[in-house]
Amino acid sequence: xxxxxxxxxxxxxxxxxxxxxGSLGLLRFPDIYTRLHALTxxxxxxxxxxxxxxxxxxxxxxxxxxLLLIWLAVLTASTISCYxxxxxxxxxxxxxxxxx
Amino acid sequence: MNYYLWPALxxxxxxxxGLVRILRGPTAADRMMAAQLxxxxxxxxxLILAQAMQMPSLVDVALIYALLAxxxxxxxxxxxxxxxxxxxxxxxxxx
Amino acid sequence: MENSLNLAAVTFDGVLxxxxxxxAWQLLRSPNLFKAIVLFISFGLMLSLAWVRLxxxxxxxxxxxxxxxxxxxxxxxxxxxxxxxxxxxGDSLTSQPGKVIAGxxxxxxxxxxxxxxxxxxxxxxxxxxxxxxxxxxxxxxNPVTAVLLNFRGYDTLLEIGVxxxxxxxxxxxxxxxxxxxxxxxxxxxxxxxxxxxxxxxLVSGYILWIGKYAPGGAFQAGAxxxxxxxxxxxxxxxxxxxASKALPLATGIxxxxxxxxxxxxxMLRGNYxxxxxxxxxxxxxxxxxxxxxxxxxxxxxxxxxxxxxADCPAPGEDSKNFIFEEENTIK
Numbered sequence: 001x002x003x004x005x006x007x008x009x010x011x012x013x014x015x016x017x018x019x020x021x022g023s024l025g026l027l028r029f030p031d032i033y034t035r036l037h038a039l040t041x042x043x044x045x046x047x048x049x050x051x052x053x054x055x056x057x058x059x060x061x062x063x064x065x066x067l068l069l070i071w072l073a074v075l076t077a078s079t080i081s082c083y084x085x086x087x088x089x090x091x092x093x094x095x096x097x098x099x100x
Numbered sequence: 101m102n103y104y105l106w107p108a109l110x111x112x113x114x115x116x117x118g119l120v121r122i123l124r125g126p127t128a129a130d131r132m133m134a135a136q137l138x139x140x141x142x143x144x145x146x147l148i149l150a151q152a153m154q155m156p157s158l159v160d161v162a163l164i165y166a167l168l169a170x171x172x173x174x175x176x177x178x179x180x181x182x183x184x185x186x187x188x189x190x191x192x193x194x195x
Numbered sequence: 196m197e198n199s200l201n202l203a204a205v206t207f208d209g210v211l212x213x214x215x216x217x218x219a220w221q222l223l224r225s226p227n228l229f230k231a232i233v234l235f236i237s238f239g240l241m242l243s244l245a246w247v248r249l250x251x252x253x254x255x256x257x258x259x260x261x262x263x264x265x266x267x268x269x270x271x272x273x274x275x276x277x278x279x280x281x282x283x284x285g286d287s288l289t290s291q292p293g294k295v296i297a298g299x300x301x302x303x304x305x306x307x308x309x310x311x312x313x314x315x316x317x318x319x320x321x322x323x324x325x326x327x328x329x330x331x332x333x334x335x336x337n338p339v340t341a342v343l344l345n346f347r348g349y350d351t352l353l354e355i356g357v358x359x360x361x362x363x364x365x366x367x368x369x370x371x372x373x374x375x376x377x378x379x380x381x382x383x384x385x386x387x388x389x390x391x392x393x394x395x396x397l398v399s400g401y402i403l404w405i406g407k408y409a410p411g412g413a414f415q416a417g418a419x420x421x422x423x424x425x426x427x428x429x430x431x432x433x434x435x436x437x438a439s440k441a442l443p444l445a446t447g448i449x450x451x452x453x454x455x456x457x458x459x460x461x462m463l464r465g466n467y468x469x470x471x472x473x474x475x476x477x478x479x480x481x482x483x484x485x486x487x488x489x490x491x492x493x494x495x496x497x498x499x500x501x502x503x504x505a506d507c508p509a510p511g512e513d514s515k516n517f518i519f520e521e522e523n524t525i526k
Contacts, residue, residue, distance in 0.1 A: 009103075009104070011106075012104070012107040012148060013107060013142055015107065015111070015144065016110045016111060016114075019110070019111050019114040019141060019144065020110070020114045020117075021119040022114070022118075022140075023114040023115070023118040023137075024117070026117075026118050026121045026133065026137070026190055027117065027118075027120060027121055032127060032129050033128060035121070035130065035133065036133070039133055039136050039140075039149070040136065040378065041135060043136075043137070044143060045107070045138055046111075046140070047140045047143060047144050049117075050107075050111075050144040050147055050148060051147065052153070052203070054147045054148070054150070054151060056152065057104075057151050058150075058156075063156060063159065066159055066163075067147065068148075069109035069141065069158065069163075070162055070163050070166060073166050073170075073391070074139060074140060074143055074165065074166045074396060076390050077139065077166060077167070077169065077170030077387070077391065078136055078139055078169075078170075078171075078388070080170075080383055080384075080387040081135070081136060081139075081169075081170060081173040081174070081177075082136070083383050084174065084177045084381070084383065084384065085129055085132065085133070085173070085177060086121075087381065087383075088129075088177050089127075091130060093131075093195075094127065095156060102201045102203055102204055103203070105203035105204055106203045106205075106295045107319065108207060109203055109207045109210065110205055110208060112210055112211065112244075113204060116210065118216050119214070119218070122230075122233055122234065122237065123221060123230075123234075128229055131229065131230055131233040132233060133235065134233050134236065134237050136232075138236075138237065142240055142244070145244065146244075146247065149247060149248075153247075153248075153250070154458050155250070155252065156249060156409075158252065158410075158411045159366075160256065160402065160405070160409075160410065160411065161243070161247060161252060161255050161256055161410075162416070162484065163362045163398060164256055164259045164260050164264075164398075164402075164419065165240065165243075165259055167264075167391070167394075167395060167398065167419060168259060168260060168263065168264030168265075168385070168422060169264075169413065170391065170426075171234060171264055171268060171422045171425060171426055172264055172267050172268060172271075173270070174387070174426055174429055174430070175267075175268040175271050175425065175429055176271055177274055178380070178384070178429040178430070179271060179272050179429055181253060182213060193516050
């Protein structure tokens, strides 16, 4: 395995704890707003690392451009979806969890 | 090349763990975050599989995942999640 | 390397299979319909992963786009309509003899399916050899597209006809294909539309084009385009499909072009859909482009048709009068 392959694999491995953290937050956080935080931020960061690793592993630049576009599309879609859910939840009067 | 399946496996496990929230989540919004979960986790799994199985066309499948997750989310927020004035409650489930 | 039992691969496939089973069980047993729909979408996406592991990428594309995404959206709006009219879904089976009969039938079906799969020959490559040897005359390089559009073109022609029938059926049942939203879309949603819609159109064209060389094709591209149409429909305040002049054309054009090509080949060569070899690639592309438009139009029509009857007033207004007024004007 060449050096770029090694570094790409390292990035892929680095993404795993971010995904696990996001899912753990999804399970353990007390209300929907905090869960949205966990899911959107951590998972998107993990996806960014996966995309970076994949670009390094695949040596063609056309695939790299496609991967970047996918990452941008997912970023846009998930941030806007997160906002829409949180806004709708607020309108439905779901109150954020307060520290007891 | 099959070594790349290990990160894919761990991300798959994290997606499965997230699915527990879908089974348990008290409000409807928790359930709907499944779309978000797959929109990022599923895309990541597919991108890694594209390298592991040496099939570059999987990147296109990942693209479709991302777009469809976004659409499902928008349809949920706009068309499904309403407070039903007749029942006077939200999508509160007991199951 | 292909046949070796790799621990990572086995674990991955094992986890996937287990999750599929658990999801199917949970979604069938849950009385809460919304939970069942979300589980159905998750099941569809996991199944798409399973297709990917089986190296059937075209099916994975179609499953993700149509099976998980669009069907999920249709279910969500159908559930909304059910709940708005305060209808309940059918009751589950409660009588004891009913349960026994259901259990026996399920076991019998599982047994028959299992026995059929067990007695299949391990690997039959006759079909593969047939297709591979005829690829040069098919006009494309992707074997799945060659089979769908050239070798078994009849089936695809009839499938597109069935789609048209479904659209006609939905239109016959709903009063009008007009969708009125309950509130104005938020500006963030408009931003999403501005960013995603051009991208969706681009991706749809890309998948249509690449169907010639790699997994892709008309159905997947049509599904992506339909997703864009559904996005547009959900973000509009009033989405009136009945007044659209382009919609009937778009819905029918796939079948029309396909039939024209079939008739032309009949007159020229004596057989339906036997393309002249030199032009096979172009003809397939033309048919697929028309089919993409058709499929997208039909799917958007299905979505709007399911939703159109369910007009909801904005929360806080005088809800009851609004509903009666709308019903009278539509009928």
